Amino acid sequence: MTIRKTTAMxxxxxxxxxxxxxxxxxDTLPPAPEGTGDTGPSTGTGVxxxxxxxxxxxxxxxxxxxxxxxxNVDAEDQATLQSQxxxxxxxxxxxxxxxxxxxxxxxxxxxxxxxxxxxNAAKNYLASLGIxxxxxxxxSYGKERPAAVGSNEEAWAQNRRAVTVVIER
Amino acid sequence: xxxxxxxxxxxxxxTAAPVLAQETAAPVAPPATVxxxxxxxxxxxxxxxxxxxxIPALATPAVTTVAGLRTDSLGRQIAEVIAADLERSxxxxxxxxxxVRAITMPEVTAPRFADWQARNAENxxxxxxxxxxxxxxxxxxxxxxxxLGSELVRQGFEIQPGDWRRAAHKCADAIYSRLSGEAPFFDxxxxxxxxxxxxxxxxxxxxxxxxxxGNHRFITNGQALAISPRFSPDYKKIxxxxxxxxxxxxxxxxxxxxxxxxxxxxxxxxxxxxxxxxGTQILYSMAVGGNTDIYRISANGGTPVRLxxxxxxxxxxxxxxxxxxxxxxxxxxxxxxxxxxxxxxxxQQRISFGGGRAATPEWSPRGDLIAFTRMGGGxxxxxxxxxxxxxxxLLTNSWQDEAPTWSPxxxxxxxxxxxxxxxxxxxxxxxxxxxxNLRRLPTPQDGSDPSWGPVLP
Numbered sequence: 001m002t003i004r005k006t007t008a009m010x011x012x013x014x015x016x017x018x019x020x021x022x023x024x025x026x027d028t029l030p031p032a033p034e035g036t037g038d039t040g041p042s043t044g045t046g047v048x049x050x051x052x053x054x055x056x057x058x059x060x061x062x063x064x065x066x067x068x069x070x071x072n073v074d075a076e077d078q079a080t081l082q083s084q085x086x087x088x089x090x091x092x093x094x095x096x097x098x099x100x101x102x103x104x105x106x107x108x109x110x111x112x113x114x115x116x117x118x119x120n121a122a123k124n125y126l127a128s129l130g131i132x133x134x135x136x137x138x139x140s141y142g143k144e145r146p147a148a149v150g151s152n153e154e155a156w157a158q159n160r161r162a163v164t165v166v167i168e169r
Numbered sequence: 170x171x172x173x174x175x176x177x178x179x180x181x182x183x184t185a186a187p188v189l190a191q192e193t194a195a196p197v198a199p200p201a202t203v204x205x206x207x208x209x210x211x212x213x214x215x216x217x218x219x220x221x222x223x224i225p226a227l228a229t230p231a232v233t234t235v236a237g238l239r240t241d242s243l244g245r246q247i248a249e250v251i252a253a254d255l256e257r258s259x260x261x262x263x264x265x266x267x268x269v270r271a272i273t274m275p276e277v278t279a280p281r282f283a284d285w286q287a288r289n290a291e292n293x294x295x296x297x298x299x300x301x302x303x304x305x306x307x308x309x310x311x312x313x314x315x316x317l318g319s320e321l322v323r324q325g326f327e328i329q330p331g332d333w334r335r336a337a338h339k340c341a342d343a344i345y346s347r348l349s350g351e352a353p354f355f356d357x358x359x360x361x362x363x364x365x366x367x368x369x370x371x372x373x374x375x376x377x378x379x380x381x382x383g384n385h386r387f388i389t390n391g392q393a394l395a396i397s398p399r400f401s402p403d404y405k406k407i408x409x410x411x412x413x414x415x416x417x418x419x420x421x422x423x424x425x426x427x428x429x430x431x432x433x434x435x436x437x438x439x440x441x442x443x444x445x446x447x448g449t450q451i452l453y454s455m456a457v458g459g460n461t462d463i464y465r466i467s468a469n470g471g472t473p474v475r476l477x478x479x480x481x482x483x484x485x486x487x488x489x490x491x492x493x494x495x496x497x498x499x500x501x502x503x504x505x506x507x508x509x510x511x512x513x514x515x516x517q518q519r520i521s522f523g524g525g526r527a528a529t530p531e532w533s534p535r536g537d538l539i540a541f542t543r544m545g546g547g548x549x550x551x552x553x554x555x556x557x558x559x560x561x562x563l564l565t566n567s568w569q570d571e572a573p574t575w576s577p578x579x580x581x582x583x584x585x586x587x588x589x590x591x592x593x594x595x596x597x598x599x600x601x602x603x604x605x606n607l608r609r610l611p612t613p614q615d616g617s618d619p620s621w622g623p624v625l626p
Contacts, residue, residue, distance in 0.1 A: 120459025
């Protein structure tokens with residue numbers, strides 16, 4: 001499993017590089033933004049198996065968060081992605097879109113490249129857990145679709161994210 | 170041909186004074202004194218040494234109507250556009266048609282200089298508007314030195330009625346060039362992104378307009394996110410990034426027929442497109458497995474050439490005006506910095522050093538400077554540096570000023586400014602190289618990602 005080793009190594013190296021630099025995970029999750037596929041938590045009634053609602057109801061989170069200009073997947077992110085991979089294993093026909101996002105403190109083109117890094121870091125980790133990478137489509141929104149619209153550390157922490165969204169058919 | 174310069178002769182003027190006949194072919198004598206040296210320092214004061222220019226409404230030999238436009242109304246509107254152009258340059262204090270008396274047709278070639286001296290005008294612009302026999306317009310444009318009583322500019326344009334703003338810009342360009350010694354820039358166009366809607370779900374549409382915001386037109390309908398447009402040098406095409414069908418891809422939009430095609434077929438995200446100065450090549454950035462590098466491809470398609478190849482993000486890019494070098498940004502050293510390379514990707518060298526990060530480099534059409542976004546202290550500012558990275562000067566100071574684009578003559582920079590917070594908006598601005606003459610551009614909605622094209626032919 002070359003992919004697995006490489007991913008783990010990259011993660012280890014980048015984590016080392018970040019050192020004590022505090023991340024990230026916001027205290028409260030942002031409201032689902034419109035237009036990027038988030039549909040919010042399940043109501044618990046009439047949930048279609050394999051749907052976005054089902055996904056949200058059965059994973060610890062649909063998103064992981066990153067430090068400023070970082071794209072490493074740390075232990076907390078790994079736990080989130082592991083819960084996502086378990087759901088994906090149970091729903092083998094489902095394909096997902098992995099959205100990479102950046103906060104507003106970068107220039108536009110660079111932030112698209114940064115969002116690509118983040119979405120691919122999440123994709124690679126899911127692949128290392130045995131999810132077929134062909135089931136995962138990646139898209140970077142850069143700073144175009146902030147989940148939190150403030151201009152402060154709390155908002156920026158919520159926006160540096162990779163979000164897994166079920167591709168509904 | 171809908172817009173062509175013509176030499177002004179007696180026949181075109183119809184009512185001109187006989188004395189004109191001897192002058193038509195005479196070369197224009199240079200003025201004895203021109204008080205308008207471009208300021209080179211950021212400490213310069215906008216108010217000092219602005220040349221007063223009187224710009225009365227253009228005369229008309231007879232009030233006629235073509236395409237619903239009256240020649241007398243056009244005379245006033247053209248004078249207003251000329252005055253606004255010259256005022257925006259920061260070098261002149263125009264007295265527009267709202268503040269000076271109208272002129273008669275004979276005055277166009279025989280100004281009453283004493284009248285304009287009495288208004289403290291060092292220069293006066295005269296002109297006329299008349300219809301021709303084919304449903305078009307003829308616009309004459311003259312610039313005089315009031316003290317010397319000499320003619321500095323004489324230009325005529327035969328145009329379609331819908332192009333009257335271009336005649337005004339061409340006249341303003343001729344005046345600006347004659348008085349400042351700089352190349353013209355008013356008669357040019359801008360592609361940009363019109364923005365609306367809440368910050369978390371902005372609608373972003375490709376739009377185009379004249380350099381002063383006139384003749385505005387939306388191109389895309391906003392259903393798919395559109396970002397980072399660039400006008401081709403001949404204004405016939407626009408490259409931009411569309412999020413159509415949940416993909417990030419560079420399209421080439423054909424302005425004349427509204428069709429568009431992909432720059433290259435790829436399963437990977439392609440973005441940050443740029444034209445070569447001759448319009449034959451396009452740079453774009455492509456992310457493969459999360460890593461972004463810069464590629465170059467013929468504007469007609471074919472096989473792309475990979476120009477960068479390392480683990481950092483390499484993105485954007487801008488050709489030198491001679492087409493031999495490319496300036497681009499990379500975070501290979503840690504944060505974003507600016508690098509140059511040859512167009513085959515060889516000889517990659519970092520040129521930006523010092524505090525903060527440097528991004529979005531754009532090579533001046535004059536070749537002497539590179540405009541960029543400096544990030545530091547939680548702010549973005551627009552600055553310039555030489556192609557070797559020296560002489561850094563920051564021209565703006567706000568929360569986020571991003572993505573400079575050059576005027577055709579390399580003397581003015583447009584960029585977009587974003588305000589912070591939940592209600593944060595973006596708007597288009599321009600600043601000259603002094604950093605003093607800062608203006609907001611009028612747009613019907615919010616705006617970002619301006620791309621300024623060359624002077625129209």
